[in-house]
Amino acid sequence: MGSLLSHLSRGSGDAAIPDLNIDLENATPTPAELALYGHVSTLLRPTTTLLDSLRRYEGCGDLIRKAISNPTPENEEEAWQAVQPADALPELLKALCEGNVRKTLVEHQALTKLLADILDFAFEFDYLKMKTPSIQNDFSYYRRTLSRGKLAAETDLKTAMIEDELANRISLFYAYPTPMLKTVTDVTALFVAKNNLGRGVSECLSGVAASCYHAVTKKRAQKPETIAFCLRVMVVSIILYDHIDPQGAFNKQSPINIKSTVKAIQTHGTSELSNLMSALRFNTKHLNDESTPKNIKQLLSSH
16 A cells, blocks of 8 residues: 555645644633533533443443333433534534634634544444444334334323334434434534535534644654544544535545545554545545546555
């Protein structure tokens, strides 16, 4: 792969990467950020517990089973707290994507870090979902069991309707290979459509990707877990950019430097190399467009 990189001609992916020195490890909120920072931080708080639950999942003990077998409001809320961070995205994008976006990212580093946290959560959630098929299998089993139970005995109509609605939502959510990334992409696309801030969002995402790139390559991030975090956020930022920007991330005019991105992943992301490269290859939108240079297609397909 190294020899391939050295022989690639200049073209798409050679854009200079802006050096936004953002502290993606210890950023603290300024007084102007404090209210929004506190609100989004509260929404993000359950994500650590949720990811730990997915890592430990062995079947038949999941929050989803709990919600289906005992459909109380508390259990429904517990089962769906995973998507709350996506609900905070529009507020963060509104704060970060107007005016001089690069200046805003640097001035509001704590909010930028929260955006990175959401993107990292999406990557981690989907990775754990894909490697734990028993979650979806168990849910399907309990849904069938619930349906048979309704046929066998009379059930309060209102309760049944709530159960069906919840089951349908969960089923649609888990039907996608990468449900959390799809949710984040859909929320971002809707925000762009409603607010006419496509350019600002594109600049924000490319800026976050650039900041992560420099944090890793210039060794601003020292801890292994921070380096891994930055690489995941860099990749998800590029994926989102490719969905939001009409020309995509692989176009010759794109500010995303794909070749440097891949080199950074190769050099610093050995523990997650396959996952990161697969995410770029299978979750982007424009990779196979005719406008994407052949050397970029070869670069991403050859690993």
